[in-house]
Amino acid sequence: xxxxxxxxxxxxxxxxxxxxxxxxxxxxxxxxxxxxxxxxxxxxxxxxxxxxxxxxxxxxxxxxxxxxxxxxxxxxxxxxxxxxxxxxxxxxxxxxxxxxxxxxxxxxxxxxxxxxxxxxxxxxxxxxxxxxxxxxxxxxxxxxxxxxxxxxxxxxxxxxxxxxxxxxxxxxxxxxxxxxxxxxxxxxxxxxxxxxxxxxxxxxxxxxxxxxxxxxxxxxxxxxxxxxxxxxxxxxxxxxxxxxxxxxxxxxxxxxxxxxxxxxxxxxxxxxxxxxxxxxxxxxxxxxxxxxxxxxxxxxxxxxxxxxxxxxxxxxxxxxxxxxxxxxxxxxxxxxxxxxxxxxxxxxxxxxxxxxxxxxxxxxxxx
Amino acid sequence: xxxxxxxxxxxxxxxxxxxxxxxxxxxxxxxxxxxxxxxxxxxxxxxxxxxxxxxxxxxxxxxxxxxxxxxxxxxxxxxxxxxxxxxxxxxxxxxxxxxxxxxxxxxxxxxxxxxxxxxxxxxxxxxxxxxxxxxxxxxxxxxxxxxxxxxxxxxxxxxxxxxxxxxxxxxxxxxxxxxxxxxxxxxxxxxxxxxxxxxxxxxxxxxxxxxxxxxxxxxxxxxxxxxxxxxxxxxxxxxxxxxxxxxxxxxxx
Numbered sequence: 011x012x013x014x015x016x017x018x019x020x021x022x023x024x025x026x027x028x029x030x031x032x033x034x035x036x037x038x039x040x041x042x043x044x045x046x047x048x049x050x051x052x053x054x055x056x057x058x059x060x061x062x063x064x065x066x067x068x069x070x071x072x073x074x075x076x077x078x079x080x081x082x083x084x085x086x087x088x089x090x091x092x093x094x095x096x097x098x099x100x101x102x103x104x105x106x107x108x109x110x111x112x113x114x115x116x117x118x119x120x121x122x123x124x125x126x127x128x129x130x131x132x133x134x135x136x137x138x139x140x141x142x143x144x145x146x147x148x149x150x151x152x153x154x155x156x157x158x159x160x161x162x163x164x165x166x167x168x169x170x171x172x173x174x175x176x177x178x179x180x181x182x183x184x185x186x187x188x189x190x191x192x193x194x195x196x197x198x199x200x201x202x203x204x205x206x207x208x209x210x211x212x213x214x215x216x217x218x219x220x221x222x223x224x225x226x227x228x229x230x231x232x233x234x235x236x237x238x239x240x241x242x243x244x245x246x247x248x249x250x251x252x253x254x255x256x257x258x259x260x261x262x263x264x265x266x267x268x269x270x271x272x273x274x275x276x277x278x279x280x281x282x283x284x285x286x287x288x289x290x291x292x293x294x295x296x297x298x299x300x301x302x303x304x305x306x307x308x309x310x311x312x313x314x315x316x317x318x319x320x321x322x323x324x325x326x327x328x329x330x331x332x333x334x335x336x337x338x339x340x341x342x343x344x345x346x347x348x349x350x351x352x353x354x355x356x357x358x359x360x361x362x363x364x365x366x367x368x369x370x371x372x373x374x375x376x377x
Numbered sequence: 378x379x380x381x382x383x384x385x386x387x388x389x390x391x392x393x394x395x396x397x398x399x400x401x402x403x404x405x406x407x408x409x410x411x412x413x414x415x416x417x418x419x420x421x422x423x424x425x426x427x428x429x430x431x432x433x434x435x436x437x438x439x440x441x442x443x444x445x446x447x448x449x450x451x452x453x454x455x456x457x458x459x460x461x462x463x464x465x466x467x468x469x470x471x472x473x474x475x476x477x478x479x480x481x482x483x484x485x486x487x488x489x490x491x492x493x494x495x496x497x498x499x500x501x502x503x504x505x506x507x508x509x510x511x512x513x514x515x516x517x518x519x520x521x522x523x524x525x526x527x528x529x530x531x532x533x534x535x536x537x538x539x540x541x542x543x544x545x546x547x548x549x550x551x552x553x554x555x556x557x558x559x560x561x562x563x564x565x566x567x568x569x570x571x572x573x574x575x576x577x578x579x580x581x582x583x584x585x586x587x588x589x590x591x592x593x594x595x596x597x598x599x600x601x602x603x604x605x606x607x608x609x610x611x612x613x614x615x616x617x618x619x620x621x622x623x624x625x626x627x628x629x630x
Contacts, residue, residue: 089451
């Protein structure tokens with residue numbers, strides 16, 4: 011959450027989180043963006059259309075007829091070894107679940123941004139974090155996991171875009187950036203990533219030898235496919251995916267701690283909730299409550315081990331989310347009954363105040 | 378004379394296209410898919426574009442197209458082939474990109490993707506196999522099933538008040554500004570196979586001339602779904618399918 015980290019040497023810009031994603035995508039060598047308008051994330055495609063990257067880096071930007079088409083365009087692009095992405099908000103991401111599952115099955119890398127709004131249904135355009143289950147527990151059909159990054163600042167919107175492409179190609183998987191309406195809409199200082207050229211076709215052939223660029227004489231046809239009709243073939247793919255997930259869980263967990271060292275109580279929060287809870291920790295400390303906060307940066311893989319370690323020394327944990335309580339289940343699984351784990355959250359697009367969080371901490375845990 | 382004397386390179390008058398491999402086909406006897414696959418393979422070989430062609434396979438009987446033609450393939454979710462093809466062609470504009478789709482895939486679940494890809498004038502070739510039935514899942518009613526035609530989900534025949542009208546999506550696609558070539562063909566006679574091959578080749582050539590989308594509908598048989606033998610199927614197709622889906626170019630610019 012340290013938004014000042016790079017700002018001494020680089021040019022600092024002021025922009026919305028959504029805009030930062032668009033700039034970062036162009037700069038990190040993204041080949042194609044395919045999207046459909048939906049509040050509160052439309053600035054991503056609007057910014058891309060305004061910047062006209064097809065004239066500079068050659069990046070393709072296309073407004074599709076639906077989120078269904080968008081994610082399938084991403085599939086087509088990714089199948090050619092291209093760095094491709096889409097973005098949407100909750101109802102649109104629901105529509106994309108078919109395509110995401112197919113991309114997992116076909117082992118295709120891509121980046122999907124979900125700037126969450128309240129639901130279920132058409133819901134509200136106000137910010138929410140209620141798509142945690144959808145993102146972290148599956149979403150589409152079949153056994154799979156999505157590496158999920160939860161940015162908490164405009165700087166992280168830019169940084170995570172770059173990281174997400176790295177993860178996607180390292181593990182041949184779709185990666186989700188799970189933001190919310192506030193992070194998408196608010197303006198903050200940001201240092202954008204440096205320009206990295208898009209891969210040439212030679213680089214694509216080298217980096218993604220499975221890509222469908224046209225069958226050359228020196229190799230067999232490349233087929234991008236998620237169909238495995240034989241049960242044994244299907245299980246083979248399932249086992250491969252699961253082994254990748256175990257590796258991801260071992261190597262890629264990211265989280266940030268704030269005043270946890272001597273804490274009696276740990277608040278667990280991600281995204282915009284973590285920004286609020288950071289203030290809540292300060293207020294609690296002024297009141298003499300030794301509170302700390304652990305902010306998962308990757309929601310999958312989840313910082314299970316870190317929470318397990320703290321469960322040995324704290325008196326309780328409070329999961330604070332803008333939902334009815336979803337991540338709290340993963341906190342409880344990590345803590346495994348060692349200490350009480352309570353939940354505080356608001357729904358419908360209502361953002362909890364730091365004072366509300368401190369009250370919840372006091373009434374549910376400190377007592 | 379020994380059989381090996383007859384099968385002798387010196388006696389060779391015709392050869393299967395090298396783009397088509399020797400994998401045993403899963404298609405039923407009398408099915409049109411095998412012939413269409415073969416002519417696509419021939420075109421790719423004759424145009425020498427094996428290294429420049431990317432096919433997008435559908436969900437349906439042709440889901441396995443990638444097993445038979447030795448080119449790079451992407452297998453799409455049901456109905457989404459034109460969306461995949463859009464992105465592939467836009468990112469690789471010097472490649473030949475075609476979709477191969479059945480009537481359920483193209484004209485029911487994928488209607489939006491089909492119409493919008495064609496309306497954007499994507500420089501792709503859409504090969505549309507219309508046999509008026511869902512073959513892969515066992516002969517259910519398709520958007521193109523004829524009035525009165527029996528299927529497993531219209532056992533007493535397609536009833537218009539209940540099921541609506543057969544969808545003539547190719548006529549619809551011909552109306553769009555984005556299409557440059559829309560034609561309806563078949564592969565039930567030697568002459569029709571030759572004509573169909575020319576049409577598909579034209580579609581491939583169009584895709585490199587920035588003219589827009591080419592749509593080649595191939596009115597086809599489904600012996601298993603229609604519960605007719607291959608000869609009867611061809612006859613039934615000519616008598617019943619052709620009046621509803623007449624042969625010929627709908628648009629050629």
